[in-house]
Amino acid sequence: MKKLLLASSLVALGFLVASGLSENVFVSWKGYQKEYARLLAERAEDPARKREALATAVELRQFVVPDLHVIDRCVTCHLGLDDPRMAGAPNPYAAHPGNILKIHPPEKFGCTICHRGQGAAVSFREAKAVDVYWDYPLLPPNLVESSCGICHDPMALAERGAPALARGARLFEEKGCHGCHRLGGLGGSLGAELDSVGLKTKHQLVMANLPGERTTYRWLDRHFKDPQGIVPGSLMKPDYPTEEEARALTIYMLSLQAGRELPDRAVARDRHRLLSLEHDQGERDGRTLYDRLCRVCHGEGTFGTYDKFLGRFVPAIRNPAFLRMADREFLRASIMRGRPGTQMAGFDGGMTDADLAKLLEYLAGSERIPERRPDSYEKLPVGDAKRGGSIFARQCAGCHDPGEKGQVAPTLSSRSFQEKASDAMILRTIAEGRPGTAMVAFVGPEGTGFTGGELADLLAYLRTLSSRRR
Numbered sequence: 001m002k003k004l005l006l007a008s009s010l011v012a013l014g015f016l017v018a019s020g021l022s023e024n025v026f027v028s029w030k031g032y033q034k035e036y037a038r039l040l041a042e043r044a045e046d047p048a049r050k051r052e053a054l055a056t057a058v059e060l061r062q063f064v065v066p067d068l069h070v071i072d073r074c075v076t077c078h079l080g081l082d083d084p085r086m087a088g089a090p091n092p093y094a095a096h097p098g099n100i101l102k103i104h105p106p107e108k109f110g111c112t113i114c115h116r117g118q119g120a121a122v123s124f125r126e127a128k129a130v131d132v133y134w135d136y137p138l139l140p141p142n143l144v145e146s147s148c149g150i151c152h153d154p155m156a157l158a159e160r161g162a163p164a165l166a167r168g169a170r171l172f173e174e175k176g177c178h179g180c181h182r183l184g185g186l187g188g189s190l191g192a193e194l195d196s197v198g199l200k201t202k203h204q205l206v207m208a209n210l211p212g213e214r215t216t217y218r219w220l221d222r223h224f225k226d227p228q229g230i231v232p233g234s235l236m237k238p239d240y241p242t243e244e245e246a247r248a249l250t251i252y253m254l255s256l257q258a259g260r261e262l263p264d265r266a267v268a269r270d271r272h273r274l275l276s277l278e279h280d281q282g283e284r285d286g287r288t289l290y291d292r293l294c295r296v297c298h299g300e301g302t303f304g305t306y307d308k309f310l311g312r313f314v315p316a317i318r319n320p321a322f323l324r325m326a327d328r329e330f331l332r333a334s335i336m337r338g339r340p341g342t343q344m345a346g347f348d349g350g351m352t353d354a355d356l357a358k359l360l361e362y363l364a365g366s367e368r369i370p371e372r373r374p375d376s377y378e379k380l381p382v383g384d385a386k387r388g389g390s391i392f393a394r395q396c397a398g399c400h401d402p403g404e405k406g407q408v409a410p411t412l413s414s415r416s417f418q419e420k421a422s423d424a425m426i427l428r429t430i431a432e433g434r435p436g437t438a439m440v441a442f443v444g445p446e447g448t449g450f451t452g453g454e455l456a457d458l459l460a461y462l463r464t465l466s467s468r469r470r
Contacts, residue, residue: 029076033058034092036079043085061120063110067263072119074127077378082106090412099249100161109266114147132215135201139254143217144245146198150254151262164244168252171316175298180236180343182350183256187302188293188338190235190345195258206231219282220250235343237296238310286362289355293347301363304437306408310343313399315410321434323367325425330362331369335418374424380456388461391454401440409438418466426462427455 037056043048059442062073080086082105086095104114112119117138123125127138145162148154149169158166172183172430180191187193200216206215209230210222219230224246226234241249290301294317298303300317316322335356351359360369365376392400399409411417430450433441443449450458 072110076110122197144255146251153270153274168248178292179296185352198254198257286358289359327373330420337416383456383460385460388457413465
């Protein structure tokens, strides 16, 4: 036992010595600093500068920026990052590309504020931090533009060093992402809120279907290209973006870091202006709001369409015939509360009263829509729901399917529809139809079509559908 104890002690001591040597003597950063001194000496213009270069101290170096909570030792290996004499040298000895360090000196900003990664590390594997316990691994060079959006207005940088970031911001608006996702206080509630999506870590995302390195930026890129492949059952439409579009959108998502504390000195004037415009709703008009919130599903809104991906009918919300029957109370409820059970989740909490008024005006167009239309279409007797059910099965179920899922025509059992659609609106729609849509008129000239009693029976049946959503 004594011999065994002695042997195990010697082995343990050997490991401790080896660990100490690997941590303090045979470390990669010391070799990088010696090679940097040699390369610098080769570029020296005279013997004095050469001696100065060869005498470069081999020691740990770091930037400490308290107001950004930064302690970055990247400069321990990247000694030449601000030395123009190292232009064209291989990494990690090369000078930083471009002139960004003139505007953002590393002693005032550090490195990880832009590049992410584990700043206190002194080995590349730990600094990259992809497979170690670190929330924000090093960004690939083609995604670093995302960090510009933390302190700047993305659109202000379209011609000033961050074109991909600006393009991502434009694509977000053009593709109608606000229709499902709330950002800056505007948008729907069907998808995740995106104000702080750039601060998410890989532990907050479904990584099971992501091959290769599991990072947030790879997840975002793949999710734009194949939403259902990354999140099975996702309702996000596959838009099939190009590689560059997916990268631009990923860069923009990574830049969204609301809630991150930054000192005033780090926030650019264009960013302050952007925040002010968002607070005041900027110059958003009704057409802009429609394009951002509605167009992705409703298109121009003048014709109803069948969405193959959603497997549902999308109603024509700007159809003149519809607008002549609806009132503002109904439109307001449909927009803010949505249609439960469908992809129309509503914008309650994601739209200001001022924006809602602008959107209603745009939807109305030339129509004069009253706040509330009269409650009766004509004097009708009390209908029989059982007889109305038979009429519905014969005449309506082919489009408004029996399951009330609204797959071919709008769902009629929606709570918001049942509560806000007046009897007059329902009766006029049945009787007069919706010109320009598949909804034909069921009351013709000289009393043809449904009788008054049949209309009353059908209305009575339709009102029973509300109980199926409770």
